[in-house]
Amino acid sequence: MSSTTEREKQAPRPVRRPGDRIFEGLSTSAGILILLTLLGxxxxxxxxxxxxxxxxxxxxxxxxxxxxxxxxxxPLVFGTVxxxxxxxxxxxxxxxxxxxxxxxxxPRRLSSTLGYVIDLLAAVPSVVYGLWGLLFLSRExxxxxxxxxxxxxxxxxxxxxxxxxxxxxxxxxxxxxxxVMVLPxxxxxxxxxxxxxxxxxxxxALALGATRWEMVRLSVFPYARSGIVSASMLGLGRALGExxxxxxxxxxxxxxxxxxxxxxxPSTIAANIALQFPEAFGTFTNVLIATGLVLFVITFAAxxxxxAIVERRKDxxxxx
Amino acid sequence: MAKSIDVxxxxxxxxxxxxxxxxxxxxxxxxxxxxxxxxxxxKSTFLRSLNRMHEVIKGAHxxxxxxxxxxxxxxxxMDPVNVRRLIxxxxxxxxxxxxxxxxxxxxxxxxxxxxxxxxxxxxxxxxRALRQAGLWAEVKDRLNRPGSGLSGGQQQRxxxxxxxxxxxxxxxxxxxxSALDPISTSVIEDLIHELKTEYTIxxxxxxxxxxxxxxxxxxxxxxxxxxxxxxxxxSGRTEKIxxxxxxxxxxxxxxxxxx
Ligand SMILES: Nc1ncnc2c1ncn2[C@@H]1O[C@H](COP(=O)(O)OP(=O)(O)O)[C@@H](O)[C@H]1O
Ligand SMILES: [Mg+2]
Numbered sequence: 001m002s003s004t005t006e007r008e009k010q011a012p013r014p015v016r017r018p019g020d021r022i023f024e025g026l027s028t029s030a031g032i033l034i035l036l037t038l039l040g041x042x043x044x045x046x047x048x049x050x051x052x053x054x055x056x057x058x059x060x061x062x063x064x065x066x067x068x069x070x071x072x073x074x075p076l077v078f079g080t081v082x083x084x085x086x087x088x089x090x091x092x093x094x095x096x097x098x099x100x101x102x103x104x105x106x107p108r109r110l111s112s113t114l115g116y117v118i119d120l121l122a123a124v125p126s127v128v129y130g131l132w133g134l135l136f137l138s139r140e141x142x143x144x145x146x147x148x149x150x151x152x153x154x155x156x157x158x159x160x161x162x163x164x165x166x167x168x169x170x171x172x173x174x175x176x177x178x179x180v181m182v183l184p185x186x187x188x189x190x191x192x193x194x195x196x197x198x199x200x201x202x203x204x205a206l207a208l209g210a211t212r213w214e215m216v217r218l219s220v221f222p223y224a225r226s227g228i229v230s231a232s233m234l235g236l237g238r239a240l241g242e243x244x245x246x247x248x249x250x251x252x253x254x255x256x257x258x259x260x261x262x263x264x265x266p267s268t269i270a271a272n273i274a275l276q277f278p279e280a281f282g283t284f285t286n287v288l289i290a291t292g293l294v295l296f297v298i299t300f301a302a303x304x305x306x307x308a309i310v311e312r313r314k315d316x317x318x319x320x
Numbered sequence: 321m322a323k324s325i326d327v328x329x330x331x332x333x334x335x336x337x338x339x340x341x342x343x344x345x346x347x348x349x350x351x352x353x354x355x356x357x358x359x360x361x362x363k364s365t366f367l368r369s370l371n372r373m374h375e376v377i378k379g380a381h382x383x384x385x386x387x388x389x390x391x392x393x394x395x396x397x398m399d400p401v402n403v404r405r406l407i408x409x410x411x412x413x414x415x416x417x418x419x420x421x422x423x424x425x426x427x428x429x430x431x432x433x434x435x436x437x438x439x440x441x442x443x444x445x446x447x448r449a450l451r452q453a454g455l456w457a458e459v460k461d462r463l464n465r466p467g468s469g470l471s472g473g474q475q476q477r478x479x480x481x482x483x484x485x486x487x488x489x490x491x492x493x494x495x496x497x498s499a500l501d502p503i504s505t506s507v508i509e510d511l512i513h514e515l516k517t518e519y520t521i522x523x524x525x526x527x528x529x530x531x532x533x534x535x536x537x538x539x540x541x542x543x544x545x546x547x548x549x550x551x552x553x554x555s556g557r558t559e560k561i562x563x564x565x566x567x568x569x570x571x572x573x574x575x576x577x578x579x
Contacts, residue, residue, distance in 0.1 A: 204415040204479075206376050208429035208486070209405030218428060222419035 045293035052286030063276075063284040065254070073291050075256045079266025080295065083171055083246065084239035086260070087178035092232050095183050099190035104216060115191060122184035130248030133177035138168035138249065145170070145261040159259045167263035169251040174265075177245050182235035189234065193227035194220055226310040233306040240270075240299055247271035269295040322520045323389040323489045324349040325370060330384030331549075332362065332369050334377065339365045341549035343384070345539055352512060352521045354531035354558065357541035358573070362550030363524045364412075364494050366541070370522065371407035371492055372400040388490070405433055408483035410493040414475035416467035416482070423463040425478055426450060429486040445485055453481035454511050473504025480511065484519070491515065493523040497530065509534050528574060532562055540570045 053069045064072040098118065102111045145168060149160030160166040201219035210218055221228075252267030259265075267275075269291045280288055325347040332340040340362035347353045355363045368374040369382050372393060386393040393403050408429075416425045426446045430437065437445070446463065450456040455477040459470070467478050476496055483491060493512075497505040512521060512534045525531050531538055539555035554567045565571050 198415075200411065200413060200415040201417060203373065203376065203411065204417065205428075207371065207373055207404055207409035207411075208432060208482070209401050209403075210432055211401055214432055218417060222417065225419070 042293075042296065045289060045296055048286055049290030049293040050286070051283055052288070052290035055283045055287065059283050060287065061282070061284065063280070064287060069287055069290060072254075072287065073269075073294055075254045075266045076269045076272050076291055077294060077298065078256045079171065079252070080240055080268040080270070081298065082258075082266065083175050083178060083250075083268055084236055086172065086175035087182060087239045088232060088236055090176065090179040091183045091186055091235060092228075094179075095186035095231070095235075096190055096228065098183075099187045099194055100216060100220070102187075102191050103194035104212070104220065115188075118184050118187050118191075121180075122188065126181060126242060126244045127248075129177050129181050130245035133173060133245060133249040134169075137176065138173050141173055141176070142166065142168040145172070148261060156258050157260045159262065161262050165263075166261045167251065167265075168261075169249060169265075170259075170261045170263070171250060171265045172260040174246050174250040174268075175260075177249055178239045178242055181242060181245060182238050185238065186231045186235040189231035190224065190228055193224040193231075197223045229306050229310055233303055236302050237299055240268075240295065240302065242268075243270040243274045247274045269298075322349045322518060324520065325490065325522075326385075326387040327370075328385045328387075330366075330369065330382060330386065332365050332374060332382045333380065334365075335379035338549045340369075340541075341551055343552045345552060345555050347520065347522060348537065349520045350516060350518070351536040352516050352523060352534050353537040353539065353555075354535035355522065355524045355539050355541060356526075356528065356531050356573070357550070357553075358543065359526075360550070361541040361543045363541050365550070366552075367492050367494055367522060367524050368409075370490070371409055372403045373409060375400065405429070405486060406488055407490040407492060408486065408488035410476070410479050410483055410491065410496045412495040413499050414472055414479050416470075416475050416478050418466065418468040420467060421464045422459050422467050422470070422478060425467040426481050426485050428482055433486055449481040449485035450478075452484050452511075452515065453477040454507060454514075455481055471504070473500045473507060476500060476504070476508060477511065480508070480515075484515070488519065490520045490522070493521065495524050495526060498526060505530070528576075532558060538562070540565070540567075540573065542569055542573070 055069065057064060057066050057068050098114070102114050102118075106114060145160070145166040148158040149164070149166045152158040153160060197220045201223060202215055205215040205218040208218075246268050247270075250265055250267065250271060251263060252271070253264045254267060255264050256266055257264065273288050273292060276288055277285075325345075327343050327345045327347075330340070330343040331338060332343075343366060355367065357363055365374060370386060370393075374380050374382060382394065384394075388407070392398065416422075417428060420428065423446055426449050427437075427442055430442070430445055447456060447460075450459065455474060458474060459465075459478075467475065470478060476499075480491075480496075497508050500508070509530065512523065515521060516536075523531075523534065525534075535558045537555060538558045538561040540553045540561065541550050542553045543550050554561065554565060554570055556566075561570060562574055565574065
């Protein structure tokens with residue numbers, strides 16, 4: 001051990017060229033800057049949020065309905081995660097299908113047009129999605145929701161209102177809007193990864209007598225698995241934090257329910273902040289900031305879970 | 321199970337580009353036939369046309385006939401997927417499925433061909449194929465490890481095991497040793513010797529000694545010139561091609577005077 005370090009000491013210092021040094025400096029400071037920003041946000045949320053977390057319900061002037069912070073934030077956490085998960089359940093299969101069609105099935109001209117259209121979808125502002133969900137989608141979906149309540153009402157998800165009616169401004173509509181919003185990013189990433197599948201692996205499958213779909217299952221999906229997880233996580237991050245569209249579409253009332261098409265729905269953290277903040281004052285502002293801290297933590301946790309999933313199958317990832 | 325191949329007047333195209341022109345050759349059953357010739361003369365292209373892998377490239381097509389025991393592979397009602405199930409292929413670079421275990425790699429083709437297999441049957445198939453590929457002793461204790469963790473030579477033998485697991489009639493190999501060290505190469509050459517008792521084997525090789533060592537018949541391909549299509553110059557028993565070829569170009573190539 002000591003002999004190696006001595007030898008290292010005697011070894012001539014490697015030549016460091018100015019270009020390398022400048023680039024190293026730039027990229028290091030960019031990395032540090034990101035960490036500092038993140039740290040700054042976390043510190044701000046914690047400092048400003050703490051008074052909200054510790055406040056007694058009486059200090060909040062009834063803004064939280066007489067609940068303490070944790071009772072107040074729990075339905076929001078539930079609504080945030082629930083809406084985002086449903087959105088992903090809808091968006092990921094569609095995104096994979098579209099990406100696969102573009103990368104492996106569509107004729108070349110069509111596939112580049114489609115790719116372009118998908119990228120355009122990503123550029124639409126969320127307010128526009130909110131308007132679309134509020135004014136168009138919810139109207140179109142109402143009869144379908146009624147059908148679900150009539151025929152599948154025995155499943156708690158489709159229970160509808162106790163009176164027998166349904167609401168189109170429900171969490172399912174919000175999730176559908178979210179699904180459309182996260183579709184482009186997931187599709188775009190999946191498409192890129194599918195296209196990068198090594199020719200060698202595709203041919204290995206084809207030479208064994210795989211049909212196109214079997215080839216996709218044998219070589220494209222396994223190669224793309226970790227990429228699909230990452231893409232989904234990016235989508236999840238966006239869905240968890242999406243504010244405007246949800247705030248516009250959802251009629252929320254701070255309950256915890258799995259009912260997807262009723263008129264009482266849990267709100268989401270981000271939408272709740274947007275709706276409440278303009279009229280918030282005093283300690284209630286701190287409560288809202290503390291909910292923001294909770295959202296921050298949830299997003300982090302989701303990313304850690306995703307990393308763990310990718311890591312667990314690392315040996316089999318094909319990266320070696 | 322092994323079958324012979326009869327090729328007549330085969331032209332092979334990439335889009336409008338005629339890559340290989342007018343091939344006529346008979347490849348006998350249960351023997352090893354080597355394709356030799358300079359780079360770019362169309363050996364791989366021709367080999368891939370023998371199991372219809374050629375056409376997975378956009379715009380690639382052929383005209384002419386390839387008969388396997390009398391059945392035309394390019395007949396209108398022939399499904400290329402079925403052709404490839406009967407005619408296995410080993411590539412230049414080892415390409416086991418990286419996300420699959422060794423065990424699953426061997427069974428990959430089997431799983432496509434038949435729906436359900438009993439565990440004991442699957443185990444038997446894996447052992448038989450790995451034994452045939454001379455890999456059993458080395459991997460029998462780590463069948464559930466990923467195939468990509470093996471050495472290059474072992475990966476190539478795993479690919480051979482994967483190809484023979486489905487008991488094809490013909491085995492095509494495109495420079496199977498060119499990415500391997502000399503020891504792995506000689507292991508695979510020995511393997512080819514053993515496999516020819518059961519399979520018709522066609523092997524492309526850059527290595528003249530290898531062709532002489534492993535093959536019964538040899539076919540020499542050449543380019544008439546830059547931009548010209550590749551052609552089959554001559555084919556015949558390996559001893560004859562190497563000692564007394566009919567065509568002076570063959571002799572020049574074998575003696576290392578060009579290519
Ligand atoms: N995917 C392809 N698209 C177009 N041309 C190709 C393709 N692959 C090979 N070719 C052309 O076909 C000819 C034969 O190539 P190839 O069969 O790879 O030769 P060899 O294996 O004998 O070195 C070459 O001119 C090469 O450029
Ligand atoms: Mg080649």
